[in-house]
Amino acid sequence: MGSADPSRLRPRFLAAAAFLAAGALLLTPPSALAQQARTYTIQGVVRDSSSGEPLQGVSVQLVGTARGGLTNESGRYEFEVTTEPGTYTLRLRRIGRATVRRPVRLGGDESVRVDAVRLRQTAVELEEMVVTTGTGAAVEKQEVGNTIEVISGEEVEATPGADALDRALQGKVTGAAINATTGQAGGGTSVRLRGTSSILGSAEPLYVIDGLIVDNSSTALISVGANAGRGNVSASNRISDLVAGDIERVEVLKGAAAAALYGSRASSGVVKIFTEEGQPGLDVTLRQEFTTSATPNRYDLLQFPRAGLADVLFGPADSVGQRVERFDVQDRVFRRPVGTSTVLTVSGGSGEGTSFFLSGSYRDQPGIVESNSSEKMGGRLKVTSSLTPDLSVTGTFSYVTTDRSFLPAGEQVEGALTNVIFTPTSFDFRFDENLGRFPRSPILGPNPLAVIEQFEADQETRRLLASFQTRFRPTDRLTLRYTAGLDDGRLESRSFQPRGSFSASFSGFVANPIRMSRQFNNDFTATYEQPAAEWLTLVHSAGFRSTWDRTEVVRSSAREIPPFRDLVGGASQFASQAISQFRTVGGWLQERARIEDRLFLTGGLNVEASSAFGEEERLQYFPRASLSYVISREPFWTSDLVSSLRLRAAYGESGGQPPDPFARFQTFTNLSFAGRSGLIQSTRSGNPELEPERQEEYELGLEAGLLDDRAQLEFTYYDQTTKRLVLPVDEALSRGVETQFRNVGRVNNKGVEAALRTVNVQQGDFTWRSRLSLSHNENTVTDLRTRVDTLLFGFGGPFSNAVVEGQPVGAFYGTLTARDEDGDPVIDPDTGMPKRARNPDGSLKRTILGNPNPDLKASFRNSFDLGDRLSASVLFEGRFGNDVANLSRRIMEFFGTDAGVKKEIQRAIERKENPDLQPIQIALNGALIGNFGRYIEDGDYVKLRELALSYTFGRGVADLFGAESLSVRVAGRNVVTFTDYSGLDPEINMFGANTVAQGMDFATTPVPRQFVASASLSF
């Protein structure tokens, strides 16, 4: 299936699908409803197989009627069904338990009591319900031919210290690289599912919450982390605004095969989030949490009390070797704060079809660096009501506000840690009473203590998410759904740099940019289930989707600001406004065939148009097909070792939007001169023929239940290629333009994902489960087909993340140390430092130096439960084979702040060297700064990501608080890191979620080590 040529397949496929769908509707007898229907009440109880305790939250369904219920806390269920008498199957299932089917006879008695059912723990979850592919209709996992990772809400909420949803997924999704981009509180997260599949487009997945497509941009309004002009990334991404609570489950669709129905926005995968609904009765839960954080690491700064060259040039020393006092200003930069979080949820339902879920949360998280904090407040209301048995509506509203203060960092002249590593440790940063101000750093920018005390770099977000869903089932076979969603966001940033902070003549800077975004999506789906024959059920679905995004950025800033004022004002003011908007409209068809209970075939086609492309390229088709075969249900299957086996295959295509929705236009930009408004050609020429990036993916896989389903092995091979990458192709500068977006090149991701879930011990009350996941991905850029085979991102100059044909996206590229035939560095006799490698023509040699993408990602989780009372879990996560550019060390060696410089100072003293003060050589090892290869390090790490222990008290203790239950929990996050990396943290990236610029560590705040204590009361 994967080898089929999609372009030839398309017309026939479309015709066949349309025919099937039309035929199905024609053939359905309108009188399919039962004729002698009676109303039965079905009730029973479900218990745990080993402990005999009642099980709550078990889904009970009468197969073929779409009627059912959930068990309550005493394990009981009861529901009504109107149907004709006969023998039916009752299906009972719950996540983590083996599904049980019980025959039920509905006869003369309208009250039916089912014998108690015991569910045992299992590693196999074939029949888990998932909602996939945007069809809106729930299907069982076994019917879908592609991998869908499901993470339960409990698991997300149990993540210690994760105040953002995306970060809570760390270590829980096989094949995903989920990295914190900075360790500052309120900082962002970068999520790569199956590797980087674009270059300029976003490589971050599409997020969909209850059917609403939400904004996850990370546009930088002010420069906080990396230089906005280079990386253009913000310290946070917009998903991190949302509260990581109230989640029922998260489904992760990793590539085009699964995500094709999201069309041109899904080439980096889709993360679907379903929020909790109220259950009958009334439940009030209060959770209080305290978090302490600390930096895992500090820079090893030079504390040797004798002066080096840097101390002579910039510090108080007069000659090399003289005694100097040294300082470690990190004591004033890092701190150990305590954060709090409070969550109150009130949920309930009338039992008659109306339920509600109301929650409010407040989280205050100070960062491990001074003046960094994140305060998040949110409320959410979800109301579901069945107006009639056929028609239900759900409305969800949530409002979140986030106030963040960042400490400037990274490749920024005002970065606090940046100035720490740039300035000789003999320099005293403390407030100078005589000067009446903080002394200025002699090297780079302002004093880090002044940055902490006086600078501001804030971000405030306000998000209103509202969605409305309605479901109409005119018959048991036809379901119509409509979802409308609105994400209305406002991001206000603020940057303030006081007068005189950089130099005496610096007149101050203040900026207050505002970004207003609105995303609206509109989905309609119809699903019709047709029992075509005894062995065959056809499910026809069709849908329609439109999305509309509008973003407006208004910037105001001022220089020459007056004293005592920190709002925008002053002698020199700037303002600008920019609007970006785009729309997509599309429709789709999907056919699914269930053959017996073991073979499932799906085919679909998505047709979509986007305003970002010219009329000629506007209409795009995205086909998909998948097959799932539960071979172990064949009568011939009798293996004891392999108790269940499913084989699957899937193919799909999806697309990506261009980096700028207006890339097709050739424009002129505003340029005023001498008070007159003028226009000049944009440096980027427009391309009306631009097409969307298009991803084709196929995957093959299997799930095997072993040893009576005590273990489940999941294995997937995938191969995805993104074609027609949209890249800025350099033009000859002499033509008066610099670049043009063109469709060139491909990125291929190929890899395997494996997960092994086991129930290791299940004895009496005690259960021990593990989950091991491993994934390998190979990323290659091919067919760049430009005259340029190397595109540089991130830093320019002698080093960069680059896009080079035949190499992975973002490979490190630059200068390196010259080595002799034996592989030893060639030392320059004048400086005693290694020389840089050169080409035969004498120019500096540049080459591929490393790869920021890991070869192997692994996570290993163990959880232990003792009855319902005590549970513990440990999660390790590791990355192997990736490199990190330790640019902090580069600066520390150059400016002589690294502890290792001690050796050079000693050597200079011993040899009584009186170094000839070259105008430019600021440290003895100045020759190293242009040698990028020297600073590429192994970034392998294993982190003890999560460690948790929780205990639920018995009724007696809970009663003391007037509560029904009380549980307490202690947990740790990022407790230990095992790595050879010499910097602070191999996980962070100064360029945030940037698609190409990855693995750059430059005075970026490390991810904190956190300990959490929490208590939860239920009433």
Add this chain to the structure above:
Amino acid sequence: MRRLASGSRTRGRRAGLVAVLLLFLLPAAACELGIENPNNPTEEETLSDPNGLVALAVGVQGIYATNVDEFVTAPALVTDEWGTGTRSLPSFRTLFLTGPENEVDRSFAVVEDPWAAGYRVVRGANDLIQQVPDSRLPAGLQAGILSVARLFKAMAFGTLIEQYEQIPLDIEQDAPEFRSREAVLSEVLSLLQGARSDLEGADLGLTRRRVLGEGLDLPNTINAMLARYNLIAGNMEAAVAAANRVEPDALSELTYTSTSRNPIQVLQFRAEQVKALHSWTQEAEAGDGRVAYWVDEDAQPQEGNPADSLLVPLERYESPTASFPLYLPDEMNLIRAEAFTRMGDFAGAREEINAVRSEESSPVDEPVADLDPLPVDSLDTEQELLEQIAHERRYELYSQGLRWGDARRLGEGVTTETTLDFLPIPEQECVANPNSPCP
């Protein structure tokens, strides 16, 4: 999907419902995909509209003005005008310093930016030269805009050929061909002649009101540039004739506002990439009034780092709204002096030199030497005259992007050793233009 919908409409109630919904929803949203870009006008809009062309004529001057630092930085750093300090980026240092650790790289911004800026000016000027004659603008304004376009195109080529050994002229080609210095200078002169002839039909008042930057004197600038580039091209008589046409007490400058700031001010004071070399002050004649005009004479170099001890701050561009002179009036005297010297008229040359030296005051904002005239016996050989011209140019025309060319033209008379002969051709041009003569 439409086929499915229309085929089923007449059958079955449920199918009808689906069809109605689909039919209702599809067309409702299928429109409105031709979203226009609200941020910027398109090329078509700009070039087909008279107001667009006027705005482009402003933009062409503006792009030259906002990049004027690119046209003076390399000439000042490779000669003895400016230096780099500890806060300078390594790329700036490579222009100032020599040695294996200070190699100029083709990919450096200091190499690419002057090139890119110059060709943006040329591109805009080309659009004007092509579109204005067919526009609905009044004829007098058309001629005025064409004159501005030709002048700025000529200045862009002129400043580029002072920094790069060879450059493309016809940029409408897919892969522009590189042309020799002679060909470029001849194109510059022919553009300036064209600008001069355009003036005849131009409505200067209207051009000033709608297009010209405040402070920019079009006729004098065209003549001054004709004088400058005729001298460089070795056309001595033409240089003298053009210099004679320039009014002595007129200024022509690029002006800046607090929001579109003088880029040299930004480079020197905000970014602190470059400063004046202290040696320039120290090597001046005692009492030369021009020193204090250009640099902060009283400032002492920063102690500590030897790199910084060479530098003093500039005075002339200290304010963000400081103007940049397109030429200085006394450059005309020095052009005539040089041409007279080359033509053998030493007395004429001496007179011009002494006129510059003995200037005591000026009605306009220009450097004033207020020095004693030099006696005949110290200026009676070609060698002496050229050395003196080089010296006067050094202090009169400081940081105007001319010193590199002086070093080439006046040879030994110039007391500077340039760190580079020319900037290399930028990396991006090498890679994207198959006709670029890169190794």
